[in-house]
Amino acid sequence: MHRLPSENSIAQYVIDEEPYYRATGQEVALYEAAYAVRMPMMLKGPTGCGKTRFVEYMAWRLGKPLVTIACHEDMTASDLVGRHLLDAGGTHWSDGPLTLAVRYGAICYLDEVVEARQDTTVVIHPLTDARRVLPLEKKGELVHAHPDFQLVISYNPGYQNIMKDLKQSTRQRFGALDFDWPVREVEIEIVAHESGVSPQIAGMLVSVGEKSRNLKGHGLEEGMSTRMLVYAGQLIAGGVAPAAACSVALVRPLTDDADMRDALEAAVKAFF
Amino acid sequence: MHSVAQAHPELFSALPDAARELVEAAWDEASRGLSFENQRVLLDGAAGLLQAGCGIAVAVSYLRAAPQVLRAYGESSLACLLGVSVSVLRHAGTSALDSLFDSLPQALGRLPAAQQLHAYLGIIDELSEAAPDALIPLFVQSGRLLDQLALDGLRRWALLGVQSHGTDPDERHAWFRLESRDARAILRAAGEGVLFTAVERRLGFYLRALWARDTALRPATVSGEGRKGQRVSIVDGVIRMPRAFEVFLGQDGVALYRAAAAHAAAHLQFSAQRFALRALRPIQVALVSLIEDARAEHLAMREMPGLRALWLPFHVALPTVTFSAVSLMQRLSRALIDPGYHDENAFVARGRHMFAQALDQLEVPAISREIGALLGDDFGRMRVPFDFRTYVIEPLYRDDNLHLWDMGDAGEQRSDDQETILQSAKLEQQEGGEQSSAQTDEEQGGPAQPDTAQPDHVSASEAAVIEAALLQPYLYDEWDYLVGIDRPRWCTLIEKAAEPGDPRVIEEVLQRNDETVRRLTSMIRAVQMQRPQRLKKQLEGDRIDLDACIGATIDLRAGRVPDPRVHQRQGRNSRDLAVLVLLDLSQSTNDWVPAAGTTVLELAREATALVAHAMDDLGDNFAVHGFDSNGRHEIEYYRFKDFDQPYDELARARLAGMKGRLSTRMGTALRHAGHFLRQRRAAQRLILLLTDGEPHDIDVHDRQYLIFDTKRAVEDQRRHGIATFCLSLDPAADEYVTRIFGARNFMVLDHLRRLPEKLPALYLRLTS
Ligand SMILES: Nc1ncnc2c1ncn2[C@@H]1O[C@H](COP(=O)(O)OP(=O)(O)O)[C@@H](O)[C@H]1O
C-alpha cells in the first residue's frame, strides 16, 4: 500500500521519461479534451491491452504526477483516503494516495476498480460530480480538489462475474474510452518494441494471439493479451526456443483444460 | 407377487389371448424379486417395444433379459437399453433385436458397472445406424469380444470393420464373425488407435482458433461409404471425419486427425468455388483435385507456415517405386508440398513447374482446373492406365474432394468413364447429404420442430382450462419488434405443480459424479477462503482489531467518546445473492445425445443437481424453476425449489420428476422469473438460464420475433438490477445469444456431455 512519508513526495509521482505508447486511434486527443474539462474517465478493455501504459503516457504528456492504485478485495476506504497514525508524541494524520492526488493535483488511476468492494469505492463519488471534494470523515476535513486533479479508473467488461460488475450509479459518473487489442500492424510494432524480437517473430506471436482470441467465449474466457505476447517475445529474445516460450508465456497461463491446451499448442505450431 | 394383469392392466388388456399366456409364463420368472414399482417399469418397457412393433416373441425375450439389467444396474440403465432397442429395431429389424436380448446375459457378465453397460449399448446404437447387418454377428461374438477388448477398443474395432468393408456384406460378415484375418489382426491391435470422439473436442478448438469460424466437425456417416479406405468428406460445409483412422505403426493418430482437420478447413476457406465436371476425363478430375489440394494448402501455409510440418510427414512417396498412376500422383502431391523432395520424372517436374509459375495467382481457383487439365493430357500421352473407380486419394489425411465438383449439368454428353465418375460421385453426395441432415438434427438437439411439438390440442387446452381455474394465471406483455410496442397482457403463464419423482435419482447423480462433486467441494472451499474471513470492528472477538484500537486511542486522546467495537473474530462473510436457475423444459430436451448416451434433459437434470448441491453447500439462497410453452395462452411454469424453501427431499423429488415437452417461449418465462427475484432483497440477483435452443413457439413463425422479445425481457430485468446469464447448449447459438443476452452474459457449451461439470463451475466463477 502506498503510505507516504511526506507530503512533498507528490514530486516522486512525476514521470520524467516518455513512456513508450503506440496510439491505436483517437484516444490521445480524446483524453486531452477530457482532461481539459477534468472529466473523470473510465478506460474499458481486457487486461493487458495497454490501459495502464496509456495513462502513464498521458500523465507524462500533460506533465502531471500520476498516482496509481491497484484495487483489490481487501482494500478499505482508509487505504484510499488515509488514516490517523500513532507516534511518540500523539497522533498524526497521514494522507492516503487518493487524498494526496486530490490535494496536490495529480492524476489518480484506480486500476481494475471492480476488484475493490463497492462500499470502498463510494468514497470517490463526491469527487466525480461538480463539487470535486473529498470528505475525510475521520479527520473532519473536506478537501477541495486541486484544479489539476483528475480521476481515472480502469475496468474489464469481459470479466464474467455478476459480483464484480460496476454499479450503474458509479459508471454514469465517467466518460469512457474503449480499449481493445490493437490492430495487427500496431500490435506487431508494440510486441517488437517491447520485447526486442524481430518484426517477423513479433508477427508470428501476434498471429498466435489472434488465433487464441477466436476462442473467446468458446472454451476460453479471454484470449492472449498483448502483455502476454510481449512476455513470450522477451523469452524468445532471451534465447528460449519459440515453441517453448509460447508454451510458458501464452498457453499454460491461459487455461488448464487439457483439450484446450492441446489445441493452442497446435495453433502455436501452425506458426513456429 | 403381482400378475401382469395387476401390474400393468393396460398392457395386459391390449395383448391378444395367445400372447397373454406367453407373457404370463415369462413373467413368473421375470418379476421375481422386483418391487411393484420396478415391475411397472419393466412392463412399461415391454409395452413400448410392442408398440414400436417388436412382436410378442421379442417381447418375451426382453422379459427374460431385462430384469437383470434392472436389478444389477438400475432404472436408468433399463431406459438406456430401451432407447437402444428401439434404434436396433428400427434399423436392423426384429431378429437383430431378439439376438440382442438373447446375447445380453453373456455381455452383462462382462460389464461390471452401469457406465460400461451404457458404453456397450452406445456402440450398438452407433452400429445399428451405420451397419445394421453387422449387429447379429456382433451379438453372437459379444462374449468373446468383450473378453479381449476394452470398450473403446471394441468400438474402434467395430467401426474399422464397417469402414473398411463398406459395401461388401460378405466381407463385413466375415469381419464381425471374426472369420477374416484382418479382423483378428486388428482385434489384437485395436487397443492402440485413436477414435474421433477422443479428439473431437480439441479439434473443434483447433479449427476455431485457426480459422475463426464455426466449423462443424462430425463423425462420418458410415453407410454412405462406398470404397475401401475411408477418407474425410465435406458435405454442405460439414467436415465428416472417419470414426477411427486405421493408424499404422509409428504414426501419431492425433496428428493424423489434426492434419485432416486442417486440410479440410483449408478447403472450406479457399475452395469455395466448384468446378464444372463437364468435358473432363477421369484422370483430369483426379489431377484437378490434386492441384486444388495443393492450392488450398499453400494458401493456408502462407498465413500459417507451420502447417507444412503438420502435413509433410504423411507424404512418403518416393521416386523409386513402380510406375503407376497412383504412385505418380502421390509423388506429384509430395513434390508440391515438399521443397526438399527430388524427383526426376518429367510428369512430376512439369506439374511442379506449372504450379510454381502459378504461385503469384494462387487465389484464383481456375488455375487448379487449368493445370490439372493440362497434366491430364500429359498423362494420357504416357499411356499409364488409370481406374477412377478404385482410385483413393493419398495421403491419408486428405479428403475425398467430392465437394469440389459441381454435379449440376448432368444433361451434357459424356463418355462412359465420366458417367462412372458422375454416378459414383452422385451416389455418395446424395447419401452423404441425406444422412448429414438427419444426423445433424439429431446431434445438435436443435430447436423443437413444430410438428413434433404439436400436442393433442383438445385435451391439452382443456386441461389448461381446468388448471387455469385452479391456479391464478399471470398475464405478461410481449414485445413486438415489428411494430415497436409491447403487446399488452399478451401471454398467459400458468404455474403448474411440479410432479415429484424419485429423489434417489438425484442422490445417484451425486454418487455417479463423485469426482466432480469432490472437485466442486474444493472449489467451494476455495471460494469461501477467498472471502475476507476476518470480521472487523466487533464488540466481542478472539483478537484485537488494531485499526479500531488506534481509532479508539485517537478518540480518547482527542477527548472524544471512543467506539467500543475494537475486536475482530473469524467468521464467514455471507454471500448476499439470490439466484434463480431457470430450465428450458421444451420437447427438444428429450433428444438423445449419442456421445453422452443419454438425453439433453437428463444432462440438464444432472447439471442442476450438481449446481444445486453446490449452492446449498455454499449457503446461497437459490430457486430452481422450469418452463415450457404451448402457444401464447399456455406458458407452463414449474417451481421445483423456491427461495427460502430448504433443498430437501421434496425439492429433489421434484427435480427428479421434471419432464421435457412442448415449446420455448423464453421471454415470458424470464419475466416471471424476474417477478420472483424482484421480491428478493439481495445485493446481487441473477437468473441463470439453461437452454438448448433459441426461443420458439408453435404460434410464432417469424424467427426474429421471440428473439427480440427475449432480448427485451432480459433488458427489463437488467433495469431492475437483475442479471441474466444464459448457458446455451445449441452450437449454433452464437448468432442470436449475443444479441439477446449481450456479449459477456452467455456461454455456449462446446460439448454437451460436459454440462454436468460445467454448470456448477460456471456458477462458481460467476459469483465469486
Ligand atoms: N498501445 C500500446 N503501446 C505500448 N505498449 C503497449 C500498448 N498496448 C499494450 N502494450 C504493452 O502491453 C503491456 C500491458 O499493458 P498494460 O497497460 O499493463 O495493460 P492493462 O493496463 O490494460 O492491463 C504493456 O506493458 C506494454 O508492454
Ligand SMILES: [Mg+2]
Ligand atoms: Mg482435399
